[in-house]
Amino acid sequence: MPGAATTTAVDSRRCTQHAEGPATVLAIGTANPVNIVLQDEFANYYFDLTKSEHLTELKDKMKRICDKSGIEKRYIHLDEELIRSHPEIMDKHLPSLEARVDIAATEVPKLAKSAALKAIAEWGRPATDITHLIFSTYSGCRAPSADLQLASLLGLRPSVSRTILNLHGCSGGGRALQLAKELAENNRDARVLVACSELTLVCFSSPDESKIVGHGLFGDGAGVVIVGAGPLVNGERPLFEMVAASQTMIPGTENTLGMQASGSGIDFHISIQVPTLIKNNIHQCLLDAFQSVGNMDPNWNDLFWAVHPGGRAILDNIEGKLELEPSKLAASRNVLREYGNMSGATITFVLDELRRRWEKEEDEQHQPKWGVMLAFGPGITIETMVLRKPISRSLKEN
Numbered sequence: 517m518p519g520a521a522t523t524t525a526v527d528s529r530r531c532t533q534h535a536e537g538p539a540t541v542l543a544i545g546t547a548n549p550v551n552i553v554l555q556d557e558f559a560n561y562y563f564d565l566t567k568s569e570h571l572t573e574l575k576d577k578m579k580r581i582c583d584k585s586g587i588e589k590r591y592i593h594l595d596e597e598l599i600r601s602h603p604e605i606m607d608k609h610l611p612s613l614e615a616r617v618d619i620a621a622t623e624v625p626k627l628a629k630s631a632a633l634k635a636i637a638e639w640g641r642p643a644t645d646i647t648h649l650i651f652s653t654y655s656g657c658r659a660p661s662a663d664l665q666l667a668s669l670l671g672l673r674p675s676v677s678r679t680i681l682n683l684h685g686c687s688g689g690g691r692a693l694q695l696a697k698e699l700a701e702n703n704r705d706a707r708v709l710v711a712c713s714e715l716t717l718v719c720f721s722s723p724d725e726s727k728i729v730g731h732g733l734f735g736d737g738a739g740v741v742i743v744g745a746g747p748l749v750n751g752e753r754p755l756f757e758m759v760a761a762s763q764t765m766i767p768g769t770e771n772t773l774g775m776q777a778s779g780s781g782i783d784f785h786i787s788i789q790v791p792t793l794i795k796n797n798i799h800q801c802l803l804d805a806f807q808s809v810g811n812m813d814p815n816w817n818d819l820f821w822a823v824h825p826g827g828r829a830i831l832d833n834i835e836g837k838l839e840l841e842p843s844k845l846a847a848s849r850n851v852l853r854e855y856g857n858m859s860g861a862t863i864t865f866v867l868d869e870l871r872r873r874w875e876k877e878e879d880e881q882h883q884p885k886w887g888v889m890l891a892f893g894p895g896i897t898i899e900t901m902v903l904r905k906p907i908s909r910s911l912k913e914n
């Protein structure tokens with residue numbers, strides 16, 4: 517009977533639809549715009565660009581922030597030429613959201629494509645083998661959105677299962693990676709392309725006391741990670757095992773970190789309390805994460821660390837609170853120094869930096885086996901993922 521045959525097929529599919537192994541990161545690619553701004557020249561560059569030289573106190577404050585930021589350079593798509601063709605971006609009294617969204621609609625997926633091509637090349641399989649796409653950005657204000665654009669730019673199959681995450685801010689990368697883990701483990705043979713692409717263009721504005729810290733820290737970049745669970749196929753190489761992931765928010769902090777669309781672009785707010793709030797809550801958050809995998813009393817210095825470098829003070833506070841050796845946050849500090857805070861894309865750069873450091877180290881035996889990834893965003897939301905270095909790189913041939 518056709519009905520019985522269908523039921524049998526559905527039941528049998530339910531038994532076999534899950535992956536055999538844990539989700540793993542299989543490849544990472546990153547990209548930045550070509551325009552580089554040096555941090556020790558940023559105050560002059562920014563106040564000149566925005567014709568705000570007369571705001572001397574604010575400019576001095578920007579210099580102090582830049583000096584203490586731990587950043588050496590940032591990549592910023594917005595340059596003088598773009599501003600000349602869109603003067604409304606500089607004038608908060610003129611509507612500019614439409615112009616910003618128009619530019620971002622092209623540039624955000626384009627930057628993601630550059631990162632994705634590198635990740636796909638490392639992965640070694642055709643782009644048409646991607647089954648799921650998750651795109652995270654704070655620049656999206658239209659549909660169809662950047663996920664569809666990227667799928668077309670990469671020639672993904674029309675049936676690729678797409679999800680767009682919008683305005684998760686700096687925790688967007690962490691959120692997207694958790695979703696990728698769930699998809700990979702629950703859908704046999706799924707290969708999930710996670711793309712995070714961020715351009716400060718949508719929130720760029722002339723100097724303003726309330727946004728000065730963001731303008732002093734944020735940069736542009738895109739990171740792409742390909743995630744898949746076993747059985748891995750010939751050529752696939754696991755970089756990180758994604759052991760367990762969780763999201764939590766710090767109660768009562770809804771108004772401390774946020775973004776909102778306005779006529780003149782995306783407005784943002786970053787409270788001076790953010791580093792302290794993270795410091796006060798990080799220990800319990802980590803204990804919960806490690807207890808969920810049966811490790812009741814982890815030694816934090818035995819782990820490797822991939823922490824979103826939201827700002828130098830956030831890294832300092834985490835290091836101090838957990839009494840971490842200075843080397844533990846070296847990958848995060850290096851990414852902060854070389855790129856600034858690229859919001860949701862930053863965590864992919866940190867993972868990339870970590871694995872590159874491992875590749876250069878000769879003494880693989882003494883590298884930590886377990887690690888943790890942390891990303892922070894509006895809420896304040898903390899995305900945590902317990903990671904593990906893949907036990908074996910020997911793969912199942914097919």
Ligand SMILES: CC(=O)CC(=O)SCCNC(=O)CCNC(=O)[C@H](O)C(C)(C)COP(=O)(O)OP(=O)(O)OC[C@H]1O[C@@H](n2cnc3c(N)ncnc32)[C@H](O)[C@@H]1OP(=O)(O)O
Pocket residue numbers: 577580581584585586684685686687725726728729773786787788789790791825826827828829830857859892893894
């Ligand atoms: C958007 C998202 O989704 C998630 C994110 O990642 S949001 C970004 C998260 N990042 C942060 O919250 C920034 C963390 N802060 C820092 O890294 C550091 O405070 C800093 C680099 C900005 C300054 O370094 P510091 O060691 O604290 O120096 P400090 O001398 O205390 O501060 C320098 C100036 O910055 C000001 N400042 C620091 N944080 C500020 C904030 N959030 N807003 C406004 N001003 C701020 C201070 O008041 C001080 O001003 P004055 O010099 O006029 O007194």
